Amino acid sequence: MSNMKDALGRTIDYMRISITDRCNLRCKYCMPYGVECVPRWDILSLEEIQAVGICAAGLGIRHIKVTGGEPLVRRDCCQLVKQLKSTPGIEKVTITTNGVLLERYLDDLAEAGIDGINISLDTLDRDLYQRITGTDALGTVMEAVRRACAMPVSVKINAVSIDFSQMEEDCGECPAGNQDGWQQMVELAREYPVDVRFIEMMPIGYGKNFKTINHRELLEEMVKAYPRMEEDDQVHGFGPAVYYRIPGFKGSIGLISAIHGKFCSDCNRVRLTSQGYLKPCLCYEDGVDLRRILRKGQERPEEEGHYRWPYAGCPSDEGLQRELRKAMEQAVLCKPAAHCFERPGQITEAHNMIAIGG
Ligand code: SAM
Ligand code: SF4
Numbered sequence: 001m002s003n004m005k006d007a008l009g010r011t012i013d014y015m016r017i018s019i020t021d022r023c024n025l026r027c028k029y030c031m032p033y034g035v036e037c038v039p040r041w042d043i044l045s046l047e048e049i050q051a052v053g054i055c056a057a058g059l060g061i062r063h064i065k066v067t068g069g070e071p072l073v074r075r076d077c078c079q080l081v082k083q084l085k086s087t088p089g090i091e092k093v094t095i096t097t098n099g100v101l102l103e104r105y106l107d108d109l110a111e112a113g114i115d116g117i118n119i120s121l122d123t124l125d126r127d128l129y130q131r132i133t134g135t136d137a138l139g140t141v142m143e144a145v146r147r148a149c150a151m152p153v154s155v156k157i158n159a160v161s162i163d164f165s166q167m168e169e170d171c172g173e174c175p176a177g178n179q180d181g182w183q184q185m186v187e188l189a190r191e192y193p194v195d196v197r198f199i200e201m202m203p204i205g206y207g208k209n210f211k212t213i214n215h216r217e218l219l220e221e222m223v224k225a226y227p228r229m230e231e232d233d234q235v236h237g238f239g240p241a242v243y244y245r246i247p248g249f250k251g252s253i254g255l256i257s258a259i260h261g262k263f264c265s266d267c268n269r270v271r272l273t274s275q276g277y278l279k280p281c282l283c284y285e286d287g288v289d290l291r292r293i294l295r296k297g298q299e300r301p302e303e304e305g306h307y308r309w310p311y312a313g314c315p316s317d318e319g320l321q322r323e324l325r326k327a328m329e330q331a332v333l334c335k336p337a338a339h340c341f342e343r344p345g346q347i348t349e350a351h352n353m354i355a356i357g358g
Contacts (some may be wrong), residue, residue: 001089004060006280006335013062014239014269017049019080020069021274025098026134029160029207035069041300041307044276046076048294050083051315052272055324057089059332061270063237064093065118069274072101082112094118094237096158098133099141106147116154116237119145122162124184132162149192154237156195156254159185161213163201182218183225189251197241197254200261203341204282215257222253229253240266264338270331278328280335285348288331293323 004012020043026032044052053064064084071077077095085093094116095109102119109117121141123129129138148155161182182198189196201212222244223229232243232252240263241254255261271279276291296310311317 002058002060004329004332006332008335008337010265010267010335011060012268012270012332012335013060014065015056015061015063015272016065016067016269017052017084017272018067018069018274019044019049019071019077020074022073023068023070023098024073024100024135025070025137027098028132028134029162029201029210030205032134032206038275039300043274044272044291044294045309046080046083047309047311047313047315048276048291049080049272050087051294051311051317051320052276052278052290052324053084053087053090054316055321055328057087058321059325059328062089062091064090065096066093067096070098070100071095072097072105078105078108078112081109081114085113085115092116094154096120099144100135100137102144103140103147106144106151110151110153114153116156117148118156118158119148120158120160121145121185122159123181124188125181128181145188145192145194149194154195155193156197156237157185157188158197158199160201161198161215161218163211163213182213182221186222186226186246186253189246189253190249192251194251195236195241195243195254196251197256199256200259202258202282212259214260215255216260219255258339259341262338267335270328270335278331280331281339283339283341283348284336286334286336288327290324290327293327294320 006012021035021038023031026034066077066081081093081095084090092115093113095114096118097120099119099121102117119141122132124138126136126138130136145155145157185196188194198215198218200215201207201210226246229244229246232245234243236243236252236254239256241256244253246253271282272290273279276289276294277287278290279287301307311320
């Protein structure tokens with residue numbers, strides 16, 4: 001089994017694949033005004049994603065996270081999960097979703113072999129939820145959480161730690177208040193067997209208009225409220241979260257602290273955008289264009305629908321795999337030592353999170 005290392009000796013075994021840049025929500029820190037819809041041609045097809053998956057697995061990627069935009073708005077999402085899951089070498093395929101369409105697709109995802117479902121949910125306050133996401137869908141998402149928890153898959157809730165009190169002026173009609181909402185989120189892990197994870201807001205795209213809650217301070221508050229909370233050394237997945245257990249709780253609490261607990265020295269991931277650009281780090285625009293390789297340099301045709309994939313039917317084509325491999329290895333070798341979120345002037349990634357996949 002291959003083991004891929006970057007130039008600093010970090011093992012790279014995790015790839016996030018964004019399968020669409022469309023979404024049915026309008027989160028204030030992600031895509032408040034929607035996105036300019038790119039032509040369907042620009043987005044990688046199922047077979048093209050499969051080809052990248054085969055190559056990645058051969059290099060040493062073991063875990064794939066399917067993300068977006070909202071992955072469940074793409075009609076072939078479950079089929080994609082199934083294909084990625086059946087790729088030799090891939091051990092786990094998980095998905096990150098806003099949960100709005102999840103209930104409808106839970107059985108198909110289970111049938112496709114999904115290993116874990118991350119549901120993004122920043123608040124349990126219905127009004128605030130609507131103001132953050134632009135949609136009154138908290139009830140729908142909570143119903144999906146309940147149903148997912150009754151299935152034999154791992155369920156995680158992801159909440160971005162937004163410091164509403166320090167929000168800058170220029171982010172439109174921003175929500176305000178609910179600084180103490182974290183405790184309601186923590187209580188979800190008492191009731192359900194879920195990992196509730198708090199994610200520090202990162203200054204990417206519209207995220208730049210927001211301040212993050214400092215997780216060191218959040219942890220202090222949590223320990224005050226739950227004095228018996230203690231660090232959990234059990235491995236919960238492939239990511240950088242630090243987990244805590246609270247006696248009597250069915251689930252755990254996780255903190256992902258990209259800003260105040262920089263974990264770059266242990267970073268194990270690369271990201272594939274929906275348009276086939278492989279990024280070794282979220283913070284910088286550098287990467288390699290795999291779509292150019294997948295399409296043998298073809299340009300977008302004048303009319304939609306006249307496009308034929310040069311490797312039709314054969315994602316494992318030897319020549320294609322050789323070229324993809326070279327490009328992916330090159331991207332991994334160029335993986336920077338660390339992000340520079342603390343020095344915003346040096347961030348070169350200008351795309352929104354929706355285009356990168358979070
Ligand atoms: N639509 C899906 C969802 O919301 O889970 C998948 C895509 S979304 C971009 C992936 C994750 O990135 C979500 O949990 C979202 O809250 C998070 N996210 C978006 N912008 C962020 C930012 N600036 N900082 C931290 N997390 C962010
Ligand atoms: Fe959509 Fe997810 Fe972005 Fe919210 S965070 S707008 S749900 S892609």
